[in-house]
Amino acid sequence: MMRGRMVIVWLLTLVMVGWVMVSSPVQAVTISQSCALEVVEDLSQRGVFDETMAQTQRDYYMSHPEQYPLSLGEQVRGVLTFANIIWVVASFLIVLAVVWLGGIYLVALLALIPIEGYEILAYGVCGGLILANKSEFWALPGAIAINGVWAWSHGLHPKTFENFYTKLKTNPITFGSGVLTLLWGGMAIAYQSSVFGFLAILALEAFFGFVVTVTPGVYSFGFRSRRVIPYATFASFALILVYAAHLQGWITVPQFSIFQRGVFYIGTFVYSLGLLIWSSKWYSHERPWMYPVLQIGAIASGVGALYFGTILNIGTFQGIGGTFFFLYALEKYFELPWRQELWAWGTLGLALFLWGSAWVMQNYPEFFLWG
Incomplete structure (x- = not known):
């Protein structure tokens, strides 16, 4: 009262x-x-x-x-x-008054609808947003939200999806990212949108094994397992080669331009990260000869990124490749067989290396991500 x-x-x-x-x-x-x-x-x-x-x-x-x-x-x-x-x-x-009356009379009525009804409604809303007026503005929330609805369905029907993935001999991330690649790729072509093209390449890299993990205050980039790193690295490198040829006019497919930004950003990042991990001494190589071959490949890749990124005017390839080439050099320095009596010299060498790297970054910022 x-x-x-x-x-x-x-x-x-x-x-x-x-x-x-x-x-x-x-x-x-x-x-x-x-x-x-x-x-x-x-x-x-x-x-x-x-x-x-x-x-x-x-x-x-x-x-x-x-x-x-x-x-x-x-x-x-x-x-x-x-x-x-x-x-x-x-x-x-x-x-x-409407909210008040809704709380009195509608809550009990809405509770009678089964949860599957709201699940179908959620898919319908996402589909409606995607198809509404053929507008990219409305389609983007629906395209992103359908990923959350898909995850919700897994929580509602865990056994059904588990049996489904077992029959297909796959897992939720691989299957889901494959579906999103087709969905977002189709939307990119339908709307002629580079935004959906970027999302499609991101989903494709997730299909290859690339993952981004977000926890409070921490963003982690990596791969689902050691086994997928070579495949994801080769697949990303193949994408870069195809789009480098497309950029030079050797491949003329009009729809390729929609996905170009995603390939040179996400594809180059995944390729460089995969090669950095794969060429590490701490990666368990199945064959002894692979380690020296990978070092040659990593060095050639870094030099190639700086050279061809400049010649072909691909700034993202040049910046991301240069950054990971620096990380590769830093990784090799830590892989040296340091002994305790050499730690002081190692620290001095590290300091000089970082000092020289900072000078290069200041004078040639175009070769790094932060340039």
């Missing part, structure tokens, strides 16, 4: 404040239309202007609102009329 009285008191206060603002005179602090008309009226009353000249001046000031606008008080009074205040209060009360 007390809360109801307080609401009524606040509403009445709002109405009274609005009435005072409307009825109280508000003086302009700048030269406005009203000020100019007052000056004309004053000059007319003192005989400086005759009636014809005064009317001419009035017409001039009123026909040039961009030079002599209404004063702030006049503009505010034009909006904060008593009728408008009543309109706002009434609108607020209507929304409050």
Whole structure:
């Protein structure tokens, strides 16, 4: 009861404040239309202007609102009329009443609908957004939200999906990312959108094994397992080669341009990260000869990224490749067989290496991600 009285008191206060603002005179602090008309009226009353000249001046000031606008008080009074205040209060009360009545009568009714009904509704909303007016603006929320609805379905029907993946001999991430690649790729072509093209390449790299893990304060980039690193690295390298040929006009497929940004950003990143991990001494290589071959490949890749990125004018390939080439050199330094008595020299060498790298980054920022 007390809360109801307080609401009524606040509403009445709002109405009274609005009435005072409307009825109280508000003086302009700048030269406005009203000020100019007052000056004309004053000059007319003192005989400086005759009636014809005064009317001419009035017409001039009123026909040039961009030079002599209404004063702030006049503009505010034009909006904060008593009728408008009543309109706002009434609108607020209507929304409050509808929500209140909905809470009383609709909650019990909505609880009768099975959870599967809301699941179907969620897919319908996502599909409606994707297809609504063929607009990229509406399609993007639906394209992203359907990923969350898909995860929700896994929580609702865990055994069904588990049996489904077992029959296909796959896993949820691989299957889901494959579906999203086809969905977002099709949307990219349908809408001619590089945004969906970027998302499609991201989903494709997830299909190859690339993952991004987000925890509070931490973003982790990597791969689902050691086994997928070579495949993801080779697949990303193949994408880069195809799109480098497309950029030079050797491959002419109009739809390729939609996915170009995603390939040179995400594809180059995944390729460089995979090669960095794969060429590490701590990666368990199945064959002893693979380690030296991978070192040659990593060095050739870093030099090639700097050279071809410059020649072909691919800034992302150049920046990402240069950054990972620096990380590769740093990784090799830590792989040296340091002994305890050499730690001091190792620290000095590391400091000089980092100092020299900082000088290179400052003078040649185009070869690094932060350039």
